[in-house]
Amino acid sequence: QKEVEQNSGPLSVPEGAIASLNCTYSDRVSQSFFWYRQYSGKSPELIMSIYSNGDKEDGRFTAQLNKASQYVSLLIRDSQPSDSATYLCAVNDSNYQLIWGAGTKLIIKP
Amino acid sequence: GAVVSQHPSRVICKSGTSVKIECRSLDFQATTMFWYRQFPKQSLMLMATSNEGSKATYEQGVEKDKFLINHASLTLSTLTVTSAHPEDSSFYICSASHTGINQPQHFGDGTRLSIL
Secondary structure, eight states, rough: OOOOOOOOOOOOTTTOOOOEEEEEESSOOOOOOOEEOOOOOOEEEEEEEEOOOOOETTTTTEEETTTTTTEEEEEEESGGGGGOOEEEEEOTTTTSSSEEOOEEEEEEEE | OOOOEEESSSSEETTTTOOOEEEEESSOOOSSSEEEEEEETTEEEEEEETTSSSSSSTTTTTTTTTTEEEEEEEEEEEEEEETTGGGGOEEEEEEEEETTOOOEEEEEEEEEEEEO
């Protein structure tokens, strides 16, 4: 069974620090990887997509992909209280269906 | 951009009513749209994948006669919850993706359905 695993948290990070969110996946042939942010009571919002090994930076966000380890992470620099949300990792499987992680709840403490 | 509009945002109705939810891709054509359901403090649950011009593919355990999906054009998919009951109360969210492999899904704002 294809799986995407995330620590459910909550992960508590002080304001201004780096928040590190991790995700592992089981399908070795996966080619595309996405991070979504979901505020309570709202729908998910795409933050980052990454397709090749290494780092991809967009503002305060950096996605990191290691296909050999089947591991993808999201770093949030200079964390703000407004970053408090649930972060969902999603991975395309060999049929191009998105497999979703259960999400990590992030709390940024002022 | 990739804007997905979902309507209505909230529905409150009596048990036995059928409810129709619309999902539109506003600035792109979406060959495939997806319908999700999310209960409070739980994960997204994919209900069905909607392909333009063909029948939807339903996930295991989702009743296709209960949740009718129509994807009549490249910009519009509808979900009809037929004869809704209180246990159907949930947050329903649609998403759409551009044509092509490895495309992310873009979500509508969701519909909060409350059946009394």
